[in-house]
Amino acid sequence: MYKLAVFVPPSHLESLKEALFAAGAGRIGNYGRCAWQTLGEGQFMALEGADPFIGDVGELERVSEYKVEMVCTDELIRTVVKVLKQAHPYETPAYEVWRIEDL
Template sequence: MDTSALYKLCFYVPVTHVEQVKQAVFEAGAGHMGDYDCCCFQSAGQGQFRPLQGSNPFLGSQDKVEVVEEYCIETVCMEQYLQAAVSALRLAHPYEEPAIDLWRLEPLPG
């Protein structure tokens, strides 16, 4: 029985970079569930941000609110691959400050 801690990794990425970022995260070890790999759930939506003074935005311009078509990607990652997966995500992602959520998961009962 594997006793490694499992995490849920969630991030938002513009439509133009979805596959590139997912592939980087999967290659770093995220997305494994039993005898499957490259596992994730993705949902489309809109992200919003306003680049401030000193920023170097991938999209948009300073002091103007930008609305972008993005995907929310949710996957799982075992603790031993977590640092590599987050590093790969940041390297592959086009934004200076990608939105990343991380939750430690509890084992399911029974």
């Protein structure tokens, strides 16, 4: 089992979650579409050669973003990450994947 966390702007929160659920993430036992989300503030500066979804190259941006966390089975994690990259509006989405143990 894996835990996936991704940072996404409010405008794409629901569509990204739907894509990840459709790919098989967010299932815990007999429960589906399980996720945790919290609103925070992220920051970044697009460097030369970037094509930012928000902001301009060379300018520091501070944006509201949701951190969304959900679990995913071993056999689906690579597919789910691929879907995340396709469905996310950012050129380079920020995400984390952790292996978790069922004890």
